[in-house]
Amino acid sequence: MKFNDLIDLSIGSLWRIKLRAALTITGVVIAIATFVAMLSFAAGNQRWVENAYTELGLLTRINVTPKEKTPADSVDTAVLDRRALRTLSTLPGVRMAYPYVEFEVTASAADTQVTTEVRAISLEVMRIKPFSTMVGGVVFSSEDAREAVVTGEFLKKIGVKDGERLVGEKIVISTRVSSIDSALAGVVGDPEAEMADIFGRVAFDSLANPAYRGRVLRRELGDRMSRFVDGLLNHQVTVADTLTVIAVGNKIDQYEVPVSPVIVPEGIARRFSSSGVGVTNDPANLLTALQSGTIFSPGGADDSRGFPRVTLETEPQASHAAIIDSVEALGFKAFSFAEEFKQVQRFFIYYYFGLGVIGLIALATASLGIANTMIGILKSLGADEKEIQLAFLVESGTIGAVGAAVGILFGWVGTRIVAAVLKIIMQRQEMPVFDPFTLPVWLVFLALAFGIAVSMAAGLYPASRAARVDPVEALRGD
Amino acid sequence: MTAWMTTADLCRYYKRARHEVRAVDRVSLGIERGEFVAVVGASGSGKSTLLNLLAGLDRPTGGHIEVGGERLDRLSRRELSRYRARKVGMVFQSFNLLPHHTALKNVETALFFDGTPRGERRGRAHEMLVRLGLGDRLGHRPGDLSGGEQQRVAMARALVKRPEVLFADEPTGNLDEENARAIIDLLIELNGEGLTVIMVTHDVDMAARVAKRTLRMHYGQVVGDSPSPAATPGPPDLPPAAPERSDSGPSAPEPPGPRSSAPDIGRGP
Numbered sequence: 001m002k003f004n005d006l007i008d009l010s011i012g013s014l015w016r017i018k019l020r021a022a023l024t025i026t027g028v029v030i031a032i033a034t035f036v037a038m039l040s041f042a043a044g045n046q047r048w049v050e051n052a053y054t055e056l057g058l059l060t061r062i063n064v065t066p067k068e069k070t071p072a073d074s075v076d077t078a079v080l081d082r083r084a085l086r087t088l089s090t091l092p093g094v095r096m097a098y099p100y101v102e103f104e105v106t107a108s109a110a111d112t113q114v115t116t117e118v119r120a121i122s123l124e125v126m127r128i129k130p131f132s133t134m135v136g137g138v139v140f141s142s143e144d145a146r147e148a149v150v151t152g153e154f155l156k157k158i159g160v161k162d163g164e165r166l167v168g169e170k171i172v173i174s175t176r177v178s179s180i181d182s183a184l185a186g187v188v189g190d191p192e193a194e195m196a197d198i199f200g201r202v203a204f205d206s207l208a209n210p211a212y213r214g215r216v217l218r219r220e221l222g223d224r225m226s227r228f229v230d231g232l233l234n235h236q237v238t239v240a241d242t243l244t245v246i247a248v249g250n251k252i253d254q255y256e257v258p259v260s261p262v263i264v265p266e267g268i269a270r271r272f273s274s275s276g277v278g279v280t281n282d283p284a285n286l287l288t289a290l291q292s293g294t295i296f297s298p299g300g301a302d303d304s305r306g307f308p309r310v311t312l313e314t315e316p317q318a319s320h321a322a323i324i325d326s327v328e329a330l331g332f333k334a335f336s337f338a339e340e341f342k343q344v345q346r347f348f349i350y351y352y353f354g355l356g357v358i359g360l361i362a363l364a365t366a367s368l369g370i371a372n373t374m375i376g377i378l379k380s381l382g383a384d385e386k387e388i389q390l391a392f393l394v395e396s397g398t399i400g401a402v403g404a405a406v407g408i409l410f411g412w413v414g415t416r417i418v419a420a421v422l423k424i425i426m427q428r429q430e431m432p433v434f435d436p437f438t439l440p441v442w443l444v445f446l447a448l449a450f451g452i453a454v455s456m457a458a459g460l461y462p463a464s465r466a467a468r469v470d471p472v473e474a475l476r477g478d
Numbered sequence: 479m480t481a482w483m484t485t486a487d488l489c490r491y492y493k494r495a496r497h498e499v500r501a502v503d504r505v506s507l508g509i510e511r512g513e514f515v516a517v518v519g520a521s522g523s524g525k526s527t528l529l530n531l532l533a534g535l536d537r538p539t540g541g542h543i544e545v546g547g548e549r550l551d552r553l554s555r556r557e558l559s560r561y562r563a564r565k566v567g568m569v570f571q572s573f574n575l576l577p578h579h580t581a582l583k584n585v586e587t588a589l590f591f592d593g594t595p596r597g598e599r600r601g602r603a604h605e606m607l608v609r610l611g612l613g614d615r616l617g618h619r620p621g622d623l624s625g626g627e628q629q630r631v632a633m634a635r636a637l638v639k640r641p642e643v644l645f646a647d648e649p650t651g652n653l654d655e656e657n658a659r660a661i662i663d664l665l666i667e668l669n670g671e672g673l674t675v676i677m678v679t680h681d682v683d684m685a686a687r688v689a690k691r692t693l694r695m696h697y698g699q700v701v702g703d704s705p706s707p708a709a710t711p712g713p714p715d716l717p718p719a720a721p722e723r724s725d726s727g728p729s730a731p732e733p734p735g736p737r738s739s740a741p742d743i744g745r746g747p
């Protein structure tokens with residue numbers, strides 16, 4: 001018996017049990033439509049994640065952060081400073097290392113004054129993703145250029161909808177920063193008056209007494225340390241600059257990636273620290289630098305700065321696992337987006353598998369129980385067990401194919417309706433609009449193959465049971 | 479000389495509840511090619527079971543069947559299927575047509591399993607239906623045909639593969655007199671052309687009229703074998719429901735076989 005004969009018999013048999021076949025096919029349609037909708041949603045999200053990772057350049061990026069010291073750590077954790085930055089940039093597979101430099105300012109633009117964060121980046125960093133994507137290739141004219149890029153978040157803060165009209169406009173940023181000068185001014189003040197004061201308070205002839213000497217030193221040093229810290233905290237200086245907006249970065253916002261509202265060249269950030277010690281106004285940073293001695297290191301004050309994060313831009317084919325090992329060996333923590341992406345992909349695999357199992361159960365439930373007296377007739381005509389089994393399997397497969405084809409169509413229509421509704425909701429909420437569904441060709445074929453395979457698998461037992469049916473019993477009728 | 483089809487101590491016993499039923503009990507017979515044999519007997523006498531055994535639809539529980547030198551009881555299930563596909567044509571009382579197929583397709587289906595090339599099937603099926611007077615009913619489904627026409631389609635399906643033997647189980651049981659006569663005439667004609675016909679019937683008169691030989695069965699055994707039923711009178715006082723000759727159980731119900739709804743008319747004069 002040829003395959004065409006099997007199809008003939010199967011379709012004829014289905015025609016005979018029209019109602020039951022229709023109900024079974026309906027079950028398959030529902031199962032496959034659900035399967036397609038769920039997988040379409042999963043695939044849509046996977047596509048969105050993949051696009052986001054690619055567009056943001058996350059797959060060639062590793063973030064390095066200082067390791068928090070735990071009670072178990074016997075030695076001090078490494079400081080993520082300029083020196084560490086240089087070491088990190090020389091690791092194999094690392095193309096570039098750049099620090100995360102952000103500070104808070106008061107910004108005035110479009111007759112509005114707001115408090116906002118400013119991110120400082122180098123020209124080199126501006127040429128790579130995600131910044132290059134965000135500003136469409138616009139680059140600061142120099143490292144010291146009084147220029148700025150603002151993002152959608154800044155526009156929201158100042159209540160401007162049409163960001164393009166800000167391009168070419170001025171933005172004034174100002175902040176109060178701590179500096180060694182202001183701190184030391186508090187400590188020393190007027191040296192002559194200070195000396196007179198000390199001479200007045202200290203009994204020099206008693207200094208030979210170790211107890212008195214110790215008391216005086218502790219009092220005098222403590223007093224000066226207290227004034228130093230007071231100088232750091234309460235005598236910050238105000239630094240201000242007027243910048244020209246050269247671009248509005250908004251493309252990146254569709255991924256809702258937290259990007260600073262204002263981006264400026266690194267040189268501008270340096271001016272925001274009168275001592276050059278740091279662009280941050282956090283006094284603890286200065287104290288740390290003082291404590292570690294790096295504030296007076298040969299590399300200059302810049303070396304003393306501790307960064308909250310350093311980003312490594314890797315070569316496309318570099319092994320992130322190896323780089324992470326090297327980073328951790330230096331005493332830092334490392335986070336690879338590519339490694340995370342693998343986890344995401346693994347998640348999707350489990351997700352698909354889970355959906356597959358659900359679909360399988362639904363289909364198996366829908367496809368069971370096709371048997372009829374046709375077996376007896378076919379056996380009396382000379383059909384053997386294998387042919388009967390094949391006829392039933394083809395019958396199950398036909399149900400699966402028809403159900404899957406209709407199910408794919410229904411599933412697709414369903415996702416289009418949901419996507420249209422979601423689009424309206426997203427637009428009303430002023431959210432970035434994206435289609436969470438996709439129906440790639442592989443999914444169409446997968447659903448079709450899945451429907452047929454599962455229906456046939458579900459028909460396997462009834463088919464083998466049918467093949468073993470006694471023809472005499474079968475001819476007596478159901 | 480050994481007959482073409484022989485059985486020796488052929489038995490088909492089965493269990494129903496806790497009782498053993500001897501549907502066919504130690505039947506030994508020989509049938510030559512070209513014979514027209516009628517098997518008559520009361521309901522439950524085992525005639526349909528005997529027919530199913532000879533047609534290879536059922537397997538004996540004892541004894542043996544030999545057809546053309548081939549022991550059916552030794553064949554594998556696959557070989558038995560091949561035997562049915564190539565050598566056997568079967569006609570049933572209830573026609574057993576595929577209701578979703580046309581008359582032509584029904585007949586063609588018989589050629590799916592005997593190795594007939596696909597290209598030949600339609601032509602042969604068409605030819606057979608025309609020969610049986612159904613040339614204008616080729617595209618009709620069984621539901622659109624009369625009982626007589628349906629039985630002729632069933633006959634066409636049985637004959638289209640050119641079998642060596644035609645088994646007919648109450649072929650006229652569901653037909654009116656006119657259609658029954660037509661079917662019987664057809665069987666006679668086919669037998670005249672050399673086809674071996676083995677027919678089960680309740681109608682002793684008809685068997686006497688058309689068959690060359692009549693086997694009379696009673697409780698699983700062949701109690702009469704003669705050229706004519708009239709020549710082989712059964713036990714004169716056969717009770718309508720005698721206790722079966724099995725080791726247990728009160729009755730001998732109809733063994734598994736194609737459903738038969740015809741009245742019991744075979745208890746002899």
